[in-house]
Every structure is written in structure tokens, then in C-alpha cells.
Amino acid sequence: MGFSGAVVLTDLNDFITPSQACIKPVEIKKTATEGTQIRVDDTGGYYEVRQDGGETKLETASISLNDCLACSGCITSAESVLITMQSQKELYEILTANKLAIAQGRPNDVRTIVVSVAPQSRASIAAKYNLTPLQVHMRLLWFFKQFLGVHYVFDTAFSRDFSLLESAKEFVRRYRQHRATGGVLPMLASACPGWICYAEKTHDYILPFIDTTKSPQQVMGSLVKDYLGSKIGLTPDKVYHVSVMPCYDKKLEASRQDFYNEIYSTRDVDCVITTGEVEKMFGEQGLGIGHVPEAEVESLFTKAVASHDTGIPMLAGTEGSSSGGYLSYIFRYAARVLYGINLTLEDVELGRNGVQVRAGRNIDFKEYTLTLPNDPTPVLKFAAAYGFRNIQNLVRKLKPTSSLRRRPTATSDYHFVEVMACPSGCINGGGQLKPDDDLASASRDWVARTEEAYRWVANKAGVQFPEANSAIGVLYQEWLGGEETEKARVMLHTGYRAVEKTNVSGLAVKW
Template identity: 55%
Template sequence: MAFSGALTLSDLNDFISPSQACIKPVEVAKTSETQGAIKVDNSGSYYEVSQDGLETKLETATISLNDCLACSGCITSAESVLVTLQSQEELYNILQQNKVAIETNDRSTHRTVVVSISPQTRASFAAKYNLTPLQVARKLTWFFKNLGVHMVFDTSFSRDLALLETGREFVSRYRKAVAKGVIKTPNLDGSAPESTTAAGDMELDTPQEVAPKPRKRIVRRGAASDEPAAAVETESAMPMLASACPGWICYAEKTHGYMLPYISETKSPQQIMGSLVKNHFGSLHGLTPNQIYHVCVMPCYDKKLEASRSDFYSDLYQTRDVDCVITSTEVEKMFGEQGLTDMSAFGERDMDLGYNSVIKDPSTGQDQVLVGAAGNASGGFLEYVMQYAARELFGIDGVDVDQALGVEVKTVRNADFKEVTLELPGQPGAEPLLKFAAAYGFRNIQNLVRKVKTGKSPYHFVEVMACPSGCINGGGQLKQDTSIPLKDWIIQVDEQYRNGVMARKPEDNPALAQLYREWLGGVDTPKAKEQLRTGYHAVEQNLVNPLAVKW
């Protein structure tokens, strides 16, 4: 039934109000089997009244900024529908559809099912079931193949591509920022450089300084105080901020649009894997993208939202690069649904070669060994970009952030904020060549955003992650036993992330050079940018409390 013409709804949009949609659970401690009544006094305070009349004031449930950052309550209703379509039930439906297609000999509805597993998921299962990461990879391959999945890959492979592209993008930005006067390169003789113009305070280039050319996204300050300090051009914006965390990207797009030029345009490992599977893998096997159903197993629920972005949807084939994201906890739930309880008792199968970071053991030539980039459990972006930039920009080799070789590493303010500084060899106390940071958790992100907006950020690159402790502590990871403190559990999972994985630089992965040459036609080609880069979009919102709408 339509509304009366006299009634008007104003200031409404597609966003769900936090007052209705906040999903943070509140733990209620039960002191007895029988609960008393709830009383509300004149001030609005709540009291629990026991059966003997004793009143106990109830604490107000609070929602911290950390809780809000990765909460789905502020996604649009359209996005929420897309996210709910991504579950193990959808995977079951596709597998059942394939079974029927084979039984009826109707290949038109059959789809090749590919599952890509994140290294953080491997680590989570390894810690819980006391297995090695390689055992987990082989057991998950066995599990998914028994369900009817055709291929099982590992996103450590696509992470190599993401790291290489991020390193190249940073070096390109740095050089352009120097050419435009946004930053100054410290003198290699150890003397102090001229004063550096911060990214937030820079002036636009004049035609005499730089030849006119098409510009990428520019954000220009107006009268509003919530906008950046000056015009910012993506190709030379500093600091460059990592883009692998969808919680951070969602937050930036919907609350701080002026931050978008600073964010790396390199796709996340998940979405690069989507490009590989739907385009390269498909072409090798004579399949169109819509004939492949691609599932990613991730440590984070926000990865579902990332997969649903319109940027990663093909209008031509009516399909997404990643059709479905299921989390580590959802995979464990699938075990129970299949009548399996103890992962240690699973069988094992060799992982599929091709897009896997797995090689034959160089010492025996037989057993499989996992390989991957060194660095922290959020992907090692800071570590790799620092190493890559030191070599490409200053000719400095041997940098190792994990071992603090060639760099100074220190924790600032809290365990989730780290600074890494590259100094000129043999010149202690000289102006640093590069200054990077890792900012995890909402409090640190807020401080970073504030400094970038005011032009006071001292960093060249920042690895940004929404979750405290990073991806290894993602909301979709397996939960620890209640007897284990969370801090100790994160340490255990982090150790498993690194355990049994042979460190290898992305550029030493022989398959990547072949991919660039045969699939992308080179490093900086239009196709390479189409498949490996993306863009971001400021989203305007005006959240209102639906309960306050006047009729």
C-alpha cells in the first residue's frame, strides 16, 4: 500500500543506520539460573532486580571505534544483499548443480570450481589442530576435492604479484613526487637536504616546471575544514598507503574520501587471484569467466565486501572475479556439516601446481615445500616495499626488516604501530632515506589520517590494517581455546604462519616473469594495469536515525 501524499520521508539514503544495524555482541554474565527483573530509573539507568529485591546497576554496552571499523552495519543495503549471498551454502549449490549437470549430460550449466586459500587461514588451522602449514594445505585440498572442487590454489602466489606491483608503484610515485617537489631526496653524502614540502602542503606544478599531461584523480581543498590541505595528485601522492585491507578501504571511501589519492592502486592478493583464475587460467583451459566459479578462503569477513565491489565485476560475462568468499570459521563449520570433526584425521592430497607457492623439496626433489615472501602475517607489504625501494632508488641491497638489517625498527606508542627507517650506510644520524610505518587498528589509523590530512605525516609508505595485530587476527579466523589468552593465541598463529614456509623473494618466482610476458604483455602495459590495478570511489552518506524521522 502506498504512503499518503501528505507524508514525506526526507534525508534518507541507502545506508543502514548504526543504531539499527550494529552487530557487536554483548556478553551477559549470568549469576544464577533464575534471572530477576529489569528496572529503569528516572535517569534512564538500568538495574537488575534479583528475587530478593537486591538491585545491581547494569553497565552500558559500549561500541568502540575498533568495533565499528570492521562492522558491516554501515554498508549499504545493496552491499549487504551481495555479502549474504557469499556463504558455504552457495558453494554447496554450485557443486550440486554440477552433479546434476553431469547426471543429465547437460554441460551448459556445469562450472569449473576453483578454491584459493589464504596463508593466514592455513596458519589458523595449523595452530588449532597442531599441524604444519603444508599438512593443512594438503588436508584442505583433500577436503575440497572430495566435495567436488576441481582445483585448489594458494593466494601466496597472487601475493607475490601484489608485492611486486606495490613495489613498482611506490618507486614510480616516489620518483614523480621528487620530480614535482612534493618530497626531496636526502643527499647521499649525508648532508641535510633542502626542506621537504609535505604532501598535504604542496603547491600545484606550473607549466614551466612540468610538461602538461593528463592527470589522474585529484582532490582539491575547499572551504570545509574536513578536506585535505591542498590539491593531491594520485601519481605523486605521499605517503602511499597499502590497499590490501578491505576494512580500511571501506572506511576511507565512506568517511575520508580525501585519503583516496594516497592509497595504492594495486589490487589485493585476493583480487589479483581473481584476475588470474577468471582470465589467465580460463584462457589456458578454454573457459570463459562465467564458466568458472571461484571461491576464496579468507581470514576476514570484509573480504566478502571486497569481492562484491562493482570494480571487480564483468558486465560482458555477468560474473565477478571472486564469486564467493568464505572465512576460516565457515570452512570449519563445513567440516561438521560433512560429518568430519578432527582435521588431523583427514586424508591428504597434493596441491595443484600452477598458481601455488609450492615446489619440490630442493634437498630431496620429492616432497612438496611451501614457499612465500618473508614478512609479517598481513602479507609483508612494508617489508617488501622497503627492500625493493632501497635497491631500486638508492642501490642498497641486503635490507631485511624482519632481522632489522640495514634499517632501524621501533615500536611507537603501542604494539600495533611500528616505524621502519632506512638510513644512509655509514652515516648514522643523517637524514633518513626512507621512513615507513605499519598502522594496525582504528586508533592508529585515526592518527595516521589526521597527520596525512594536515600534511604532517613523516612517512613515505604505510601498511594499514583494520584489525589489531593485522590479518592473522582477522574476524573470520578460528577462535582460540578459552584457556589460552588472545595475545598468546595470536603469537601461536603467527608462528605457524612463518613455520615450514621457505622464504623466497617475489622476483625469484620464475612463474611471474612468464605471466608478465605471456599473459600481460609486459610490466607497464594497459593489460597489466587492467588486471593488477584498481581505483577507489568516495561514497557520500548522511546517516540518520530512522526513529527520528518525522512524518
């Protein structure tokens, strides 16, 4: 499977493939009467044999994705089992259920289906099929809405504007607190679920450093279930939200208990399908991505601007890396708010106007610093650390030198780090498409080609900064009641917790 290295390369103690059953012991309270026995037949079925000779076949235990996430024994090595619970099959079942409800005259049982598409997924499809991301988006619009019957298709780059703004504001707060009282820095990016899973399960001392802002996927989940649902008069359980993402780790993120609505028994993101699974959907329907119609771009919850030539809506670009541009945006935001320095994108990318850019020992690590005139000491020091090798180096520098310390400290002198589990970042996620030649699947040339497709949007339509997205400002007021409200905190932020390991010896289990 295509999980990130940070998820897979944790402290494993077992491995479960889809053809195996979970063997982790589960405590079961005894309720049977004394004298009952268990019989196993030739097919592996279990029967409870009572004293009177009667038998009752025992049901096979069913382990849900939520159960697995609550278990610290094998989740990091059993993702290949968990992902089967979120796939295009689930979306097909909801679509079929909707059609049946309509045919039987049960309109109240029809669920509104929303699909939100990540820009990295669009870029991957564009690179493989020699299309532009705009063409891909319009073809996905036609496929999901007009062909399959989905109600809405949104753009996750839209919800990322919320994530960028909230992350930038949180960084400034932390930076000022750090200068005043020694607050917790560096702030570490939180958009990569593989990185979060790794931190919670192996290095709990890292958790206070991680940005509390939700990822674009989960911000879109809040927006869809809470705001859109209320606007169209539906409760969250009547809206089915599907997210198209570049990596399998996003399935784990969507399944976190933090993003589950206890009142309506529903998740903010009900199902995550990868870029590869979308390609399979076209094949299952007998269609080719390169030969389907295109639907006009819709502006609702889509990062779009009007074309200068035609006035027709088209996708707008985002600055920075193809992993979301967190480093670039937060760096420029902090320079402006903290030091009154207005940096351009070229200043950050090319190292101008007090900005220095330094490559690391490998291509997945890069350092950015900002110095003030006549002062060589950096006032801002950021880094991009992609891949497990660089993550390991990072966590070593954050490890406390004493377990008696009450406040998290770090030997790292960085103020912010954009952390991504996959080498080359999200554009190279495990759920992305691969070239037809399997030998070239890990090629830097292929990653560069996908990266080029991703940047096509910004080059074609220009970059739209989050604060220039007027729809975001409206939603802050209309949906959240302001930028610093309690509802804004709940809808746009989350928390992290250490997952304790439970060491269970198979020799101690009583059968």
C-alpha cells in the same frame, strides 16, 4: 560478527541485524492508478486494494549485496546481513547444480569450481589442530577436490607476488615523482578491505594516498577468470571462484562493482568463505580436520618449491609480516632500486646496515627508517599501523589543513605505511579460528601461536621472493603482454571513490 574495527567503527546512523529488515527508504515511482489503497493483514502482508475491491498481494522488496554497497545509509552497520549472501551454502549449491547437470546429461551447464586459500587461513587451522600449514594445505586439497568435487585449489600467496611487485614499482614511481614535483606520499597499503571501506566512507581525502594495486584475493580473481578461463576454453561466467580468507571484510571487497564483469555478469571472486566457515564445512560433512587424508601439493598457481630431501613440491615462504609482507618487501625493493643498497631480511627485521627499527606507543605500531652513510637524515621512512587506534592517528596526520588545496598534502613524514584494520593484522582477522576456550579468543598468546604457524613455512622451506618466482615472469609475458602494458594495469590495479552519505529522515517518509 567478526568484521574489522575500521568497518564497524565508522560514523554509524543505524544498525540492522539478520532478524530485521532494511528500513532505509527507497524512492519508488508511482505507477498505480488513483484511488488505490494499501491494506496490511494480521501477518504483516501488504495488499494493493483497487477501486473495484480487488486485491493484489505486494511482493517483499529484495535487497541484494550490490544494492547495499551502492547505499550509503547502512552498509557500515549491516555487514551481518550481507555476509549471509556469501557462505559455504552458496558453494554447496554450485556443487549440487554441477552434479545434477552431469546426471541429466548437460555438460555445458557444469561450472568449473576454483578455490583459492589464503596462507593466514592455513596458519589458523594449523594452530588450532596442531598441524603444519603444509599438512593443512594437503588436507584442504583432499577435502575440496577429492571429497567435494572442486576442480582446482590454488594458493593466494602465489597471486600476492603480483601484488608485492606492483606495489613496489608503484611506490618507486611515487617516490621519484614526490622528489621531483611533490607527488602524493605517503603511499598507503591497499590489501585490507576494512581499511579501504573505512577510508571511502569517512575520509575521502585519504584516497589519493592509497596504493592502486589490487589485493592478492582480487589479483587471483583476475588470474582465474581471465587467464585460466581462456586457457581451458571457458568464459568467466563458467568459472566459479571461491576464496578462503581470514576476515569477513573480504566478502565486501569481492562484491565491489570494480570487480564485476558486465559482459558476462560475473564477479572475479564469486564467493568468500572464512576460515571458520571452512571448519564448519568439515563438521557438516562429518569429518575432522585432524583425521582426513592428504593430497600431494600441486604447483599450478601455488607458491611452492621442491623439497631438498624428496623433490616433492612443498609450500614456499614469504618474507615480512603475516599481513603480506608489504612493508618489508617494498622497503628492500626501494633501497635497492633508489639507492643501490641490497638489504637482507635480517637487516630489516633486526635494524642493521643503515636500517633503524623503532617500536611505537603500542605493539601494533612500528617504524622503519633507512639512512645513508654519513647522513643522519632518513631517506626512507616506513611504518606498520594496525588496528583502529593507529589508523585514527594516521588519518589525522593526512587531513588537509585547508579545503582550498588542489593537491593532496600531508603532515605525515612517512613514505609508506602498511595499514591493517585488525589489531595484529590479518593473522588475527575476524574470520579466523578461535581456541576452544572462548575467554582466550583475544589472547596475545593465541595470536602468537598462529603467527608461529604462519612463519613455519618460511622457516621450513625458506623465503621465495616474488622476482624469483619464475611462473610470475611467464605470466607477465604470456597473460599480460609485459609488465607495463594496459592489460597489466587493468588486471592488477583498481581505483577508489568516496561514498557520499545520504541523510534521510524517517519522519519525512510518506507511507
